[in-house]
Amino acid sequence: MEHQSTLGFSLQLHILLSLALSLASFTTVTATSEEEGQFVYSGFSGSTDLTLDGTATVTPDGVLKLTNGTVHLKGHAFYPTPWQFSKSPNGVVQSFSIIFVFGMVPVYSDQCTDGMTFFISPTKDFSGAQTSQYLGLLNITNDGKSSNHIFAVELDSSQNTEFKDIDDNHVGININSLTSTEARPAGFYDDKNNGVFNSLSLVSRKEMQVWVDYDGDTTQINVTLAPLKVAKPLMPLVSTTKNLSTVLQDQSYVGFSASTGPIDSLYCVLGWSLGINRPAPDIDITKLPKLPRIGPKPQSKVLEIVLPIATAIFIFLVGTTIILLVRRRMRYAELHEDWEDEYGPHRFSYKDLFHATQGFHDANLLGRGGFGKVYKGVLPVSKLEVAVKRVSHESKQGIKEFIAEIVSIGRIRHRNIVQLLGYCRRKGELLLVYDYMSNGSLDKYLYLQEEEEHKPTLDWARRFEIIKGVASGLFYLHERWEKVVIHRDIKASNVLLDSEMNGRLGDFGLSRLYDHGTDPQTTRVVGTMGYFAPELARTGKATPLTDVYAFGIFILEVTCGRRPIIDSNQAEEVGSDILIDWVVEHWSKGSLADTLDMRLQGSNCNLDEVCLALKLGLLCAHPFGNVRPSMRQVMQYLDGEMLLPELMPTNVSYSMMAVMQNDGFSQYTSLTDTVSSNGVTSSLSTGR
Numbered sequence: 001m002e003h004q005s006t007l008g009f010s011l012q013l014h015i016l017l018s019l020a021l022s023l024a025s026f027t028t029v030t031a032t033s034e035e036e037g038q039f040v041y042s043g044f045s046g047s048t049d050l051t052l053d054g055t056a057t058v059t060p061d062g063v064l065k066l067t068n069g070t071v072h073l074k075g076h077a078f079y080p081t082p083w084q085f086s087k088s089p090n091g092v093v094q095s096f097s098i099i100f101v102f103g104m105v106p107v108y109s110d111q112c113t114d115g116m117t118f119f120i121s122p123t124k125d126f127s128g129a130q131t132s133q134y135l136g137l138l139n140i141t142n143d144g145k146s147s148n149h150i151f152a153v154e155l156d157s158s159q160n161t162e163f164k165d166i167d168d169n170h171v172g173i174n175i176n177s178l179t180s181t182e183a184r185p186a187g188f189y190d191d192k193n194n195g196v197f198n199s200l201s202l203v204s205r206k207e208m209q210v211w212v213d214y215d216g217d218t219t220q221i222n223v224t225l226a227p228l229k230v231a232k233p234l235m236p237l238v239s240t241t242k243n244l245s246t247v248l249q250d251q252s253y254v255g256f257s258a259s260t261g262p263i264d265s266l267y268c269v270l271g272w273s274l275g276i277n278r279p280a281p282d283i284d285i286t287k288l289p290k291l292p293r294i295g296p297k298p299q300s301k302v303l304e305i306v307l308p309i310a311t312a313i314f315i316f317l318v319g320t321t322i323i324l325l326v327r328r329r330m331r332y333a334e335l336h337e338d339w340e341d342e343y344g345p346h347r348f349s350y351k352d353l354f355h356a357t358q359g360f361h362d363a364n365l366l367g368r369g370g371f372g373k374v375y376k377g378v379l380p381v382s383k384l385e386v387a388v389k390r391v392s393h394e395s396k397q398g399i400k401e402f403i404a405e406i407v408s409i410g411r412i413r414h415r416n417i418v419q420l421l422g423y424c425r426r427k428g429e430l431l432l433v434y435d436y437m438s439n440g441s442l443d444k445y446l447y448l449q450e451e452e453e454h455k456p457t458l459d460w461a462r463r464f465e466i467i468k469g470v471a472s473g474l475f476y477l478h479e480r481w482e483k484v485v486i487h488r489d490i491k492a493s494n495v496l497l498d499s500e501m502n503g504r505l506g507d508f509g510l511s512r513l514y515d516h517g518t519d520p521q522t523t524r525v526v527g528t529m530g531y532f533a534p535e536l537a538r539t540g541k542a543t544p545l546t547d548v549y550a551f552g553i554f555i556l557e558v559t560c561g562r563r564p565i566i567d568s569n570q571a572e573e574v575g576s577d578i579l580i581d582w583v584v585e586h587w588s589k590g591s592l593a594d595t596l597d598m599r600l601q602g603s604n605c606n607l608d609e610v611c612l613a614l615k616l617g618l619l620c621a622h623p624f625g626n627v628r629p630s631m632r633q634v635m636q637y638l639d640g641e642m643l644l645p646e647l648m649p650t651n652v653s654y655s656m657m658a659v660m661q662n663d664g665f666s667q668y669t670s671l672t673d674t675v676s677s678n679g680v681t682s683s684l685s686t687g688r
């Protein structure tokens with residue numbers, strides 16, 4: 001028999017191929033004999049025994065294509081020999097079951113017409129069957145006739161009202177007719193999810209499996225559908241009872257039909273098995289060929305996975321970049337207004353300053369002043385060493401005038417003035433860029449910290465040079481430059497020492513920011529305690545003479561090595577807590593030279609210079625402005641070009657300051673008169 005030889009060949013082939021290593025896909029046909037009542041095709045490659053007609057073909061990789069995509073055509077495939085469905089002699093149809101795997105592939109669209117069937121029929125001749133809605137199964141004349149002896153399961157992808165189709169995506173049980181006995185929309189009851197119904201789309205280009213079961217005793221017919229990888233659901237999709245003994249003939253063929261309507265469609269079968277009086281053998285789904293990929297290509301699995309991930313990564317990257325850019329912008333954000341354009345060369349970019357100071361790192365902190373922190377930096381391109389002062393400044397008011405002043409001050413070049421290089425403005429913040437002074441501020445040398453005891457202090461000659469230098473710088477500001485510049489904050493900590501230990505005035509003008517910035521209520525007299533000229537405390541008006549006063553205190557400070565005001569417990573030792581009072585005291589006792597810095601006493605220093613400095617300091621710090629010399633005169637005194645006026649300590653009560661400050665202006669004027677009439681030289685060039 002043909003089938004036995006097929007089996008034999010197949011078995012031999014199987015062994016051979018297994019030995020010859022895994023060309024297993026060729027062993028798809030393991031069909032068995034009719035005596036055993038079963039067959040199974042897991043793919044159709046190599047099975048030339050199927051009877052095909054119409055458009056039906058088997059592709060080289062084993063797909064049974066019932067249609068070829070062209071419209072209004074039909075195709076059939078049959079198991080070549082008929083099967084004995086009824087048990088002789090009484091002719092009762094026995095139980096049987098069929099399993100097949102199919103797939104529908106729309107060619108140019110998302111739809112297929114019309115559909116396909118699995119059927120059992122007494123004949124292989126379907127030449128009279130019509131295409132389209134007749135599914136290649138019947139025609140207009142024989143539809144519904146019991147003489148057809150046809151049982152069919154339709155997989156219908158279009159709706160035809162003439163056959164009472166429920167929709168365009170249903171599974172039906174058909175007896176001799178295209179009008180289904182029973183039909184259900186495609187889907188399955190999911191055992192893994194409490195039997196919840198899941199819809200399926202027949203034309204989804206996905207392989208699906210169908211189980212057709214007939215029970216000869218109960219005459220129940222079950223049709224069950226599921227996606228390929230889902231095991232047979234317990235609950236059938238369509239179920240009916242029909243005594244097939246009254247329908248089928250003893251000998252019947254099994255096969256598939258399909259027909260196209262107006263839309264190009266492929267109807268394919270990938271695997272098939274049958275069992276009569278026994279369960280149909282399982283189809284080995286791992287051996288099934290792939291459905292043809294035609295038409296609008298669905299995205300490959302790789303793309304399906306990679307694309308979303310790639311998109312997500314892309315969006316993430318774009319997002320991060322934007323955030324980084326925004327943060328960068330915020331980080332380096334500056335305030336810039338039109339009026340600043342003319343100051344271009346004096347304007348530094350915040351980014352440069354940020355990098356110059358290594359992000360304003362604490363390691364670069366030079367010091368902390370009354371207005372803000374000062375950082376050391378190295379400018380990126382020029383490699384110039386700078387000191388960057390960060391001043392917090394909220395008010396917009398007065399900033400324009402201030403910047404104008406800063407820029408004009410920036411044009412001052414003097415060997416005793418720390419050059420202001422430029423500025424940068426940010427929200428709530430102002431940055432001033434100065435020349436870097438490698439030896440730091442003078443106060444550090446005057447008042448040694450505990451741990452710096454070993455550090456040699458400045459000798460007198462150096463101190464005198466510094467006093468002269470600062471005097472010359474201040475003289476330049478007051479009288480030599482194109483405008484009168486009042487420093488407002490002269491003190492040892494604002495005198496910086498360059499690499500050659502020259503004293504240089506730094507930090508000037510800054511106080512003005514607070515002077516005409518902010519609102520009147522918060523206006524405060526700027527400067528530093530102990531350096532305020534008495535009239536400044538009252539009038540709040542800075543003049544060159546208030547600078548001279550502070551300079552006088554500065555001279556005393558440098559000479560005596562003492563702060564202008566010291567706290568009371570220290571004062572116990574030295575006698576007075578106000579430096580100037582203490583010096584006056586010694587002066588009146590005739591021991592002026594004793595006030596010289598302890599560390600210099602006994603050293604080889606010019607006592608004439610020391611006394612000149614002390615007396616000049618007292619004169620400059622005279623409570624009455626009109627007694628104080630101008631900086632020009634100070635220069636002359638220091639250079640010995642002019643003799644210091646003879647000032648009697650008893651004549652001038654420096655302690656009267658307190659009285660004046662308490663009692664106010666009236667007394668001040670009267671005292672001024674007294675002093676003048678006492679013949680104290682006061683050749684006044686009362687500040688311009």
Ligand SMILES: Nc1ncnc2c1ncn2[C@@H]1O[C@H](COP(=O)(O)OP(=O)(O)O)[C@@H](O)[C@H]1O
Pocket residue numbers: 366367368369370371372373374386387389418434435436437438440441493494496506507
């Ligand atoms: N141009 C500079 N070069 C080097 N160090 C500086 C410079 N400017 C300021 N400093 C340091 O920063 C400290 C604080 O400066 P500053 O704010 O001017 O002090 P203050 O407000 O007390 O006058 C100073 O004591 C000094 O050590």
Ligand SMILES: *[C@@H]1O[C@H](CO)[C@@H](O)[C@H](O)[C@H]1NC(C)=O
Pocket residue numbers: 054055068069070073
């Ligand atoms: C489909 O088959 C028909 C007849 O069998 C043929 O005329 C037609 O060209 C085929 N179409 C394709 C796309 O192969």
Ligand SMILES: *[C@@H]1O[C@H](CO)[C@@H](O)[C@H](O)[C@H]1NC(C)=O
Pocket residue numbers: 125126127128129138139140141142
């Ligand atoms: C319908 O099909 C039958 C059986 O194949 C055939 O004899 C008959 O001629 C067909 N009728 C038409 C109109 O095609």
Ligand SMILES: *[C@@H]1O[C@H](CO)[C@@H](O)[C@H](O)[C@H]1NC(C)=O
Pocket residue numbers: 213214215220221222234235236239
């Ligand atoms: C049909 O399905 C029902 C419900 O699962 C089941 O009880 C019955 O045995 C099935 N009949 C056949 C012929 O498989």
Ligand SMILES: *[C@@H]1O[C@H](CO)[C@@H](O)[C@H](O)[C@H]1NC(C)=O
Pocket residue numbers: 092216217218219243245246
């Ligand atoms: C089915 O029909 C056959 C023949 O008409 C009959 O012998 C048989 O008893 C019927 N089976 C059932 C379950 O009704």
